[in-house]
Amino acid sequence: MTDWTRASAADMAAAMRRGEVTSVELTRAHLERISAVDGDVHAFLHIDADGALATAREVDAARDAGEELPALAGVPIAIKDVLVTEGLPTTAGSRILEGWIPPYDGTVTKRIRAARMPILGKTNMDEFAMGSSTEHSGYGPTHNPWDLERIPGGSGGGSAAALAAFEAPLAVGSDTGGSIRQPASVTATVGVKPTYGGVSRFGAIALASSLDQLGPCGRTVLDTALLHEVMAGHDEMDATSLDEPVPPVVDAAHDGARGDLSGVRIGVVKEISGADGGFQDGVKQRFEESLEHLRSMGAEIVEVSCPSFEYALAAYYVILPSEASSNLAKFDSVRFGMRVEKGNVERTMAATRAEGFGDEVKRRIILGTYALSAGYYDAYYGSAQKVRTLVQRDFDAAFADVDVLVSPTTPTTPFKLGERIDDPMAMYLNDIATIPANLAGIPGMSLPAGLAEEDGLPVGFQILAPAREDARLYRVGAALERALTDEWGGALTAQAPELEVK
Amino acid sequence: MSSLERSDVARLAALARIDMSDGDLDRLSGQLAVIVDAVAKVAEVAGEDVPATSHPIPLSNIHRADVVRPSLAQEAALAGAPEAEDGRFRVPQILGEDA
Numbered sequence: 283m284t285d286w287t288r289a290s291a292a293d294m295a296a297a298m299r300r301g302e303v304t305s306v307e308l309t310r311a312h313l314e315r316i317s318a319v320d321g322d323v324h325a326f327l328h329i330d331a332d333g334a335l336a337t338a339r340e341v342d343a344a345r346d347a348g349e350e351l352p353a354l355a356g357v358p359i360a361i362k363d364v365l366v367t368e369g370l371p372t373t374a375g376s377r378i379l380e381g382w383i384p385p386y387d388g389t390v391t392k393r394i395r396a397a398r399m400p401i402l403g404k405t406n407m408d409e410f411a412m413g414s415s416t417e418h419s420g421y422g423p424t425h426n427p428w429d430l431e432r433i434p435g436g437s438g439g440g441s442a443a444a445l446a447a448f449e450a451p452l453a454v455g456s457d458t459g460g461s462i463r464q465p466a467s468v469t470a471t472v473g474v475k476p477t478y479g480g481v482s483r484f485g486a487i488a489l490a491s492s493l494d495q496l497g498p499c500g501r502t503v504l505d506t507a508l509l510h511e512v513m514a515g516h517d518e519m520d521a522t523s524l525d526e527p528v529p530p531v532v533d534a535a536h537d538g539a540r541g542d543l544s545g546v547r548i549g550v551v552k553e554i555s556g557a558d559g560g561f562q563d564g565v566k567q568r569f570e571e572s573l574e575h576l577r578s579m580g581a582e583i584v585e586v587s588c589p590s591f592e593y594a595l596a597a598y599y600v601i602l603p604s605e606a607s608s609n610l611a612k613f614d615s616v617r618f619g620m621r622v623e624k625g626n627v628e629r630t631m632a633a634t635r636a637e638g639f640g641d642e643v644k645r646r647i648i649l650g651t652y653a654l655s656a657g658y659y660d661a662y663y664g665s666a667q668k669v670r671t672l673v674q675r676d677f678d679a680a681f682a683d684v685d686v687l688v689s690p691t692t693p694t695t696p697f698k699l700g701e702r703i704d705d706p707m708a709m710y711l712n713d714i715a716t717i718p719a720n721l722a723g724i725p726g727m728s729l730p731a732g733l734a735e736e737d738g739l740p741v742g743f744q745i746l747a748p749a750r751e752d753a754r755l756y757r758v759g760a761a762l763e764r765a766l767t768d769e770w771g772g773a774l775t776a777q778a779p780e781l782e783v784k
Numbered sequence: 785m786s787s788l789e790r791s792d793v794a795r796l797a798a799l800a801r802i803d804m805s806d807g808d809l810d811r812l813s814g815q816l817a818v819i820v821d822a823v824a825k826v827a828e829v830a831g832e833d834v835p836a837t838s839h840p841i842p843l844s845n846i847h848r849a850d851v852v853r854p855s856l857a858q859e860a861a862l863a864g865a866p867e868a869e870d871g872r873f874r875v876p877q878i879l880g881e882d883a
Contacts, residue, residue, distance in 0.1 A: 668830030723840020
């Protein structure tokens with residue numbers, strides 16, 4: 283009997299079209315897998331078995347009736363809890379929103395429903411997407427399916443772990459400084475942060491509005507591209523949404539899978555590739571091997587320098603808290619979420635926010651309040667915005683010479699849960715290679731590059747492209763994926779240790 | 785730029801409407817001082833001549849058609865509120881006892 287949870291989304295969709303499997307069977311298989319392993323992994327905050335099966339039954343009936351269906355109709359999906367879903371609890375990983383049921387769908391939720399994909403449930407995340415490990419979730423951490431003692435990355439650790447544990451073939455993520463790419467890296471899955479404005483943010487609970495971008499997560503480059511096309515496109519409900527055609531990412535993935543990269547120029551960014559230390563040996567080794575593969579497919583590899591990246595992390599940790607402190611002011615104990623009564627409305631508000639927010643959220647709100655306060659605004663926020671310009675100029679100069687830029691996605695393989703929880707700066711350094719893309723608004727992908735020699739844990743390979751050129755990520759990514767899976771004899775996720783089935 | 789003191793954190797927490805116990809202040813002040821010192825380097829690099837970027841891909845004059853569209857029903861808008869009464873959000877008293 284086929285274990286459908288191991289299949290790619292593209293194969294599931296094709297098998298349904300051929301009548302070999304139904305959406306109800308696929309959805310049931312994933313719900314059973316979730317029951318069997320999610321007690322240990324904790325990728326999900328909420329599971330909607332009835333809703334998912336109802337959608338699956340409708341899709342099967344429509345298919346039987348000969349209806350024309352969207353490409354991914356009937357393929358189940360998990361949604362990061364940052365995106366609002368009408369009728370399904372949405373918390374963004376925060377206790378302050380415990381039990382809140384949104385009265386509307388976000389635009390991406392609507393598009394997933396229109397694509398007729400059964401929604402399995404909502405995935406765990408760091409509270410309001412603030413973190414790199416899911417340890418800042420108000421509902422307990424997610425565990426990495428490769429080693430349950432280790433972090434699954436963050437903030438989208440739930441979505442990435444659900445893929446790596448075969449609990450879902452596709453998932454929605456959000457990436458403000460690496461929250462799609464870093465979890466993909468440490469779980470040997472694929473994740474893409476689209477160009478800023480490429481996917482509507484309407485209904486995504488805002489962290490830092492000038493950095494946030496929803497994006498697709500999958501186990502293969504093609505699956506990720508298929509979901510990208512479902513999610514992307516102009517939306518008049520988001521004033522930052524690009525009114526332009528969706529880049530041809532699925533075509534690019536097919537094109538790349540042919541394994542020909544002749545004429546493609548690839549730049550290795552010196553500042554985020556471990557040239558100056560700070561990167562684990564096994565990470566650098568796998569990265570170098572991937573470069574060799576790209577070279578053997580005809581790509582030309584050159585080194586480029588982006589000197590202002592040295593300041594990107596600092597600029598990010600000024601801009602993000604500033605925007606977050608403003609965005610999170612809406613949690614005021616009046617319109618939704620928790621209320622801790624304490625005298626008048628103002629004292630109630632302060633008591634509610636003290637009880638409802640975790641430490642990381644409090645740290646960042648205070649940091650943002652400080653950076654925006656009179657007398658400090660120019661030195662912090664004003665300067666950070668200038669650094670943002672310098673980062674963009676570095677990217678512009680680099681992309682004048684090369685088609686894509688590459689680096690390891692993260693400096694290390696996943697660390698142990700608890701290891702960095704009391705050291706915020708050490709936690710922030712996880713995102714050193716992913717943050718520049720958010721500051722500049724450009725698209726980025728992480729895909730598996732192999733396992734590090736010293737610990738046998740996943741290493742991610744990051745590809746960055748100019749704004750609006752998301753298709754380049756998929757072309758280069760699919761080519762590298764093909765070369766690597768040929769070498770491994772299959773997907774890297776197949777090498778993950780078997781989880782105990784309960 | 786000087787580092788953040790415990791009293792600064794207490795003042796900022798009050799501005800941000802987050803109650804903090806002495807324990808919270810002890811725990812968070814040290815961590816915040818480290819972060820503030822680390823991010824202060826943003827002021828080192830960009831000179832007067834560098835313009836600020838607030839949005840990565842600037843768009844201007846974004847409008848949608850000025851037509852009436854369905855909105856949330858009052859009941860739906862109030863459904864998530866901690867307390868509602870007569871079709872409105874109900875809040876604790878706004879003014880103090882002696883106001």
